[in-house]
Amino acid sequence: MTDDPWVPPVVLLAVDLVILTLRESRLHVLLIERGIDPYKGNLALPGGFLRHAEEDITAAAHRELSEEADLDVETLRLEQLGVYGDPGRDPRGRVVSVAYLAIAPRLPEPTAGTDAADAGWQPTDRVLSGDLDLAFDHQRIIADGVERARTKLEHSALGTAFCRPTFTITDLQGVYEAVWGITLDPRNFYRKVQKTEGFIVPAGTSRKAATGRPARLFRAGPCTALYPPMVRPAEGPSAKE
Amino acid sequence: MTDDPWVPPVVLLAVDLVILTLRESRLHVLLIERGIDPYKGNLALPGGFLRHAEEDITAAAHRELSEEADLDVETLRLEQLGVYGDPGRDPRGRVVSVAYLAIAPRLPEPTAGTDAADAGWQPTDRVLSGDLDLAFDHQRIIADGVERARTKLEHSALGTAFCRPTFTITDLQGVYEAVWGITLDPRNFYRKVQKTEGFIVPAGTSRKAATGRPARLFRAGPCTALYPPMVRPAEGPSAKE
DNA sequence: CGAATAGTGTCTATTAGACACTATAAT
DNA sequence: ATTATAGTGTCTAATAGACACTATTCG
Numbered sequence: 001m002t003d004d005p006w007v008p009p010v011v012l013l014a015v016d017l018v019i020l021t022l023r024e025s026r027l028h029v030l031l032i033e034r035g036i037d038p039y040k041g042n043l044a045l046p047g048g049f050l051r052h053a054e055e056d057i058t059a060a061a062h063r064e065l066s067e068e069a070d071l072d073v074e075t076l077r078l079e080q081l082g083v084y085g086d087p088g089r090d091p092r093g094r095v096v097s098v099a100y101l102a103i104a105p106r107l108p109e110p111t112a113g114t115d116a117a118d119a120g121w122q123p124t125d126r127v128l129s130g131d132l133d134l135a136f137d138h139q140r141i142i143a144d145g146v147e148r149a150r151t152k153l154e155h156s157a158l159g160t161a162f163c164r165p166t167f168t169i170t171d172l173q174g175v176y177e178a179v180w181g182i183t184l185d186p187r188n189f190y191r192k193v194q195k196t197e198g199f200i201v202p203a204g205t206s207r208k209a210a211t212g213r214p215a216r217l218f219r220a221g222p223c224t225a226l227y228p229p230m231v232r233p234a235e236g237p238s239a240k241e
Numbered sequence: 242m243t244d245d246p247w248v249p250p251v252v253l254l255a256v257d258l259v260i261l262t263l264r265e266s267r268l269h270v271l272l273i274e275r276g277i278d279p280y281k282g283n284l285a286l287p288g289g290f291l292r293h294a295e296e297d298i299t300a301a302a303h304r305e306l307s308e309e310a311d312l313d314v315e316t317l318r319l320e321q322l323g324v325y326g327d328p329g330r331d332p333r334g335r336v337v338s339v340a341y342l343a344i345a346p347r348l349p350e351p352t353a354g355t356d357a358a359d360a361g362w363q364p365t366d367r368v369l370s371g372d373l374d375l376a377f378d379h380q381r382i383i384a385d386g387v388e389r390a391r392t393k394l395e396h397s398a399l400g401t402a403f404c405r406p407t408f409t410i411t412d413l414q415g416v417y418e419a420v421w422g423i424t425l426d427p428r429n430f431y432r433k434v435q436k437t438e439g440f441i442v443p444a445g446t447s448r449k450a451a452t453g454r455p456a457r458l459f460r461a462g463p464c465t466a467l468y469p470p471m472v473r474p475a476e477g478p479s480a481k482e
Numbered sequence: 483c484g485a486a487t488a489g490t491g492t493c494t495a496t497t498a499g500a501c502a503c504t505a506t507a508a509t
Numbered sequence: 510a511t512t513a514t515a516g517t518g519t520c521t522a523a524t525a526g527a528c529a530c531t532a533t534t535c536g
Contacts, residue, residue: 008290010251013326013337049249053335057326083324083339085254085298094294096254096337098324170488188526190489212487213533227475231525234468411515429499431516453514454506472498 011085014097015061016047016138018081018145019069021104021121022162025178027149028121029142030069030104031134038091039135043122045142047097061100076102077161081145089137097136101145103161146179153179155229157199160220166203168215169193180232192230198223252326255338256302257288257379259322259386260310262345262362263403266419268390269362270383271310271345272375279332280376284363286383288338302341317343318402322386330378338377342386344402387420394420396470398440401461407444409456410434421473433471439464 019030031043046068050060058080062073078100085096126132127142134142152158153176160167162175173189193199200218207214260271272284287309291301299321303314319341326337367373368383375383393399394417401408403416414430434440441459448455 008253008255009292009294009296011254011291011294012249013252014249050252051250053250053252054328055250056328057324057337080323082321083298085339087295087297096298098326168488185526185528186488187490187528192525206488209487209534211485211535213489213535215488228524409515426499426501427515428501428517433498447515450507450514452508452512454508454516456515469497 009094011094011096012049012090012092013057014047014049014095015057015064016045016084016097016099016141017061017064017069017078017102018045018099018142019065019071019076019102019104020124020145020149020162022106022175022178023121025174027124027146027178029124029127029145031120031122031127031132032068034135042135043132043138044135045099045138049095057098058100061098065102071104071107076104078102079148081141081148084137084141086137097141099141099145101148103149103158105162105164149179150232153230154232155226157220157224157226159230160200163220166217166219168217169200170215172200172218176230182233196223196226196228196230197221199226250335252335252337253290253331253333254298255288255290255336256298256305257286257325257338257340257382258302258305258310258319258343259286259340259383260306260312260317260343260345261365261386261390261403263347263416263419264362266415268365268387268419270365270368270386272361272363272368272373273309275376283376284373284379285376286340286379290336298339299341302339306343312345312348317345319343320389322382322389325378325382327378338382340382340386342389344390344399346403346405390420391473394471395473396467398461398464398467400471401441404461407458407460409458410441411456413441413459417471423474437464437467437469437471438462440467 017030021028021030030046032046034040034042034044047064048060048068050057051063055063058078061078065071065076065078066073079102081099081101083096083098085094087094089095089097122132124142124146127134127139128146130139149158159172159175159179162179163171169190170186172193173184173186176189177183198221201221203217203219206216209215258271262269262271271287273287275281275283275285288305289301289309291298292304296304299319302319306312306317306319307314320343322340322342324337324339326335328335330336330338363373365383365387368375368380369387371380390399400413400416400420403420404412410431411427413434414425414427417430418424439462442462444458444460447457450456
């Protein structure tokens with residue numbers, strides 16, 4: 001045992017972004033193809049190291065959002081998802097990553113950024129089933145992100161973030177159905193959403209229709225927390241006889 | 242602009258523990274008095290740097306729990322609360338802290354650990370009101386921890402973690418009332434808790450009574466997630482005319 | 483008109499919340 | 510008996526969930 005004065009170890013700090021959206025009624029996550037080792041060629045979450053020692057972590061997340069995902073920083077709200085710092089999760093050394101969650105409306109394919117060889121939306125169920133091979137512990141991070149989105153739909157107005165600025169109630173129902181993976185009664189959903197004060201507000205004009213009656217348009221309301229919450233039907237444990 | 246190969250910056254990684262308990266019907270948080278600079282003499286959350294470069298973050302949190310708080314690691318479950326890494330939050334340099342939340346039953350005063358000059362439980366409302374001067378951004382971390390506990394009480398069986406191994410329904414009600422800062426109807430609470438399957442299970446013997454009818458004892462049930470959830474009455478926004 | 487989607491009405495079983503009562507102990 | 514706390518019963522208003530209907534567009 002030496003008696004050298006102890007100094008704390010240092011780590012590399014990274015951010016990773018779980019950006020979810022809806023395409024063709026399925027939940028998708030934005031992934032890039034890694035252009036460099038380790039895990040070169042594998043799919044991974046957009047993200048990267050802090051740029052410099054004074055960079056704010058949230059600022060770094062926003063920077064990666066525009067650099068790697070080429071998405072508009074202004075329209076997306078990032079929420080901290082958690083820290084992933086297992087020793088050995090990155091062969092380059094001790095890398096601790098702060099994961100952020102963002103919800104995006106349906107967007108055109110993002111163009112590849114600087115250090116992303118390719119970028120694209122992948123269905124979350126393909127990721128979670130292990131069908132796709134992800135770098136690092138990113139499958140785990142995505143699983144946590146999806147689960148977070150599921151519960152946030154219950155208690156926050158996050159659902160509107162999946163929609164474009166104006167949307168129909170049917171659009172919003174599609175969000176809940178895709179994220180929760182269930183079907184909902186349109187009539188009850190209609191009532192419920194309307195009576196949850198501040199959730200959605202009418203956007204004047206009705207519009208849209210390939211066929212059928214045109215739907216009214218709404219915008220996201222002022223509330224961020226829903227009261228009463230949207231209730232997700234019980235699952236698993238209610239194994240009915 | 243030089244053309245030196247860019248290398249990512251490094252940071253110091255710390256863990257901080259928000260340990261909540263109930264004493265005399267008030268929510269308390271465990272704080273230590275800092276024995277060294279910076280913020281020497283101020284109150285702070287128990288915590289500290291990673292011991293070595295390969296230490297798991299959760300393991301470090303458990304280690305601090307026993308070292309600094311002298312609490313039994315086995316009985317307390319730690320939950321990640323978030324990352325606090327603003328540049329400038331620590332004058333010693335770039336320190337990023339991972340905060341953990343734990344709930345403890347009423348315990349004897351913990352004995353001071355190694356680098357804690359003094360330790361003790363402080364009411365959370367004194368902390369949140371700014372009545373006590375905390376080191377770093379620990380007031381903010383505690384505020385987040387308390388808020389997390391509030392919402393977890395709704396959807397998880399966390400409330401039982403505030404109680405000793407066996408407890409009465411009145412004990413459990415006291416937890417909800419203290420954390421939520423409201424009063425509840427004992428009769429409705431009784432029914433609600435009983436019918437939430439797996440929340441609490443009878444512990445055989447009835448017992449306890451200074452005066453009045455002895456209460457039945459219960460243990461924490463197998464469920465971690467409550468369904469249906471305990472509903473916290475609406476606050477603020479329902480400003481009744 | 484029919485097809486398709488939007489939106490409303492109504493009924494019922496369940497539940498939250500209010501409140502009165504009975505039960506079991508100590509003094 | 511009195512006091513104090515534990516536990517149960519009951520009523521009512523609100524709500525979730527099921528389901529039938531009307532409304533508005535296009536072709």
